[in-house]
Amino acid sequence: MSSNTITFIGAGNMATSLIGGLVADGYEPKSIIASDPDEGKLTDLSARFGIRQAADNRSAIEQADVVVLAVKPQILEQLCAEIRETVQQRQPLLVSIAAGIREADIQRWLGGDVTLVRTMPNTPAMLQSGATVLHAGDKVSTAQRDLAESILRAVGLTRWVDDEALLDTATALSGSGPAYFFLVMEAMEAAAIGNGLPADTARLLTIQTALGAARMAIESSDSPATLRQKVTSPGGTTERAVSILEQGNIRNLFEQAISGACERSRELSNMLGKQ
Ligand SMILES: NC(=O)C1=CN([C@@H]2O[C@H](COP(=O)(O)OP(=O)(O)OC[C@H]3O[C@@H](n4cnc5c(N)ncnc54)[C@H](OP(=O)(O)O)[C@@H]3O)[C@@H](O)[C@H]2O)C=CC1
Numbered sequence: 001m002s003s004n005t006i007t008f009i010g011a012g013n014m015a016t017s018l019i020g021g022l023v024a025d026g027y028e029p030k031s032i033i034a035s036d037p038d039e040g041k042l043t044d045l046s047a048r049f050g051i052r053q054a055a056d057n058r059s060a061i062e063q064a065d066v067v068v069l070a071v072k073p074q075i076l077e078q079l080c081a082e083i084r085e086t087v088q089q090r091q092p093l094l095v096s097i098a099a100g101i102r103e104a105d106i107q108r109w110l111g112g113d114v115t116l117v118r119t120m121p122n123t124p125a126m127l128q129s130g131a132t133v134l135h136a137g138d139k140v141s142t143a144q145r146d147l148a149e150s151i152l153r154a155v156g157l158t159r160w161v162d163d164e165a166l167l168d169t170a171t172a173l174s175g176s177g178p179a180y181f182f183l184v185m186e187a188m189e190a191a192a193i194g195n196g197l198p199a200d201t202a203r204l205l206t207i208q209t210a211l212g213a214a215r216m217a218i219e220s221s222d223s224p225a226t227l228r229q230k231v232t233s234p235g236g237t238t239e240r241a242v243s244i245l246e247q248g249n250i251r252n253l254f255e256q257a258i259s260g261a262c263e264r265s266r267e268l269s270n271m272l273g274k275q
């Protein structure tokens with residue numbers, strides 16, 4: 001990957017994961033700049049990863065080839081008003097990671113004709129195990145698409161979608177997804193403690209089991225359903241547990257949860273962007 005200067009506007013959870021993953025992948029830390037109202041966060045990021053901190057958003061953009069918009073969706077419009085002139089002068093490649101905010105709205109807020117790739121990464125990017133979905137409009141050149149993809153590929157898997165609306169689904173699946181697995185881990189750990197295991201052992205066994213299952217699902221040619229069946233001995237313990245989960249309608253719960261997250265992503269689009 002080239003060492004284009006990448007500026008992160010917003011140095012919160014997701015920016016920290018992306019920066020951590022990029023630096024771990026060998027990206028030159030001095031080619032990464034972060035800007036955030038909280039100086040403490042910037043100092044921490046500099047100390048952890050050796051990146052540069054900016055005095056303000058505008059000066060951060062003035063030095064950038066790529067600008068990652070990493071603030072909450074609720075403040076993106078206000079941020080765009082602040083950086084609009086600098087973006088128009090500098091014309092960097094913009095990469096938005098904001099959930100729900102459509103390209104047309106960001107374009108309008110920035111005065112139009114900016115080069116923008118919308119993406120939906122996730123926090124495992126920190127360990128270069130992220131999953132990012134990208135969408136680019138027609139005006140984005142192949143070289144600019146490649147540049148955006150190379151940054152996100154450094155921190156994990158990437159997939160493009162042609163239909164921008166599918167970013168809502170990706171947000172609900174892989175953007176929010178780490179939280180679903182953490183919730184399952186919390187529940188399994190608590191249940192094991194309730195059944196007598198010491199807390200530290202319960203946590204360790206839960207996490208190692210999640211890691212092992214994820215690695216098997218990635219590395220095996222079997223589907224998750226087949227892998228599950230291979231654990232499930234007829235008349236055994238897994239069969240009892242899985243049947244209780246199925247009776248509790250776990251599939252329907254996930255259907256509702258992911259549909260609910262998709263709907264929330266669309267709500268954010270309509271509430272914060274063009275109605
Ligand atoms: N967290 C996740 O797993 C994922 C998040 N995203 C998206 O990433 C974006 C950021 O989310 P996340 O990192 O969780 O949020 P955070 O709140 O952790 O980070 C946002 C950062 O932006 C800072 N900020 C606020 N206003 C400005 C401003 N005007 N200029 C520069 N920085 C500012 C915030 O400071 P302060 O706290 O002081 O307001 C905060 O440090 C969101 O749009 C979200 O949809 C996408 C995929 C996954």
Ligand SMILES: O=C(O)[C@@H]1CCC=N1
Pocket residue numbers: 099171175176
């Ligand atoms: O919860 C959120 O809205 C953000 C987007 C995906 C993950 N975190």
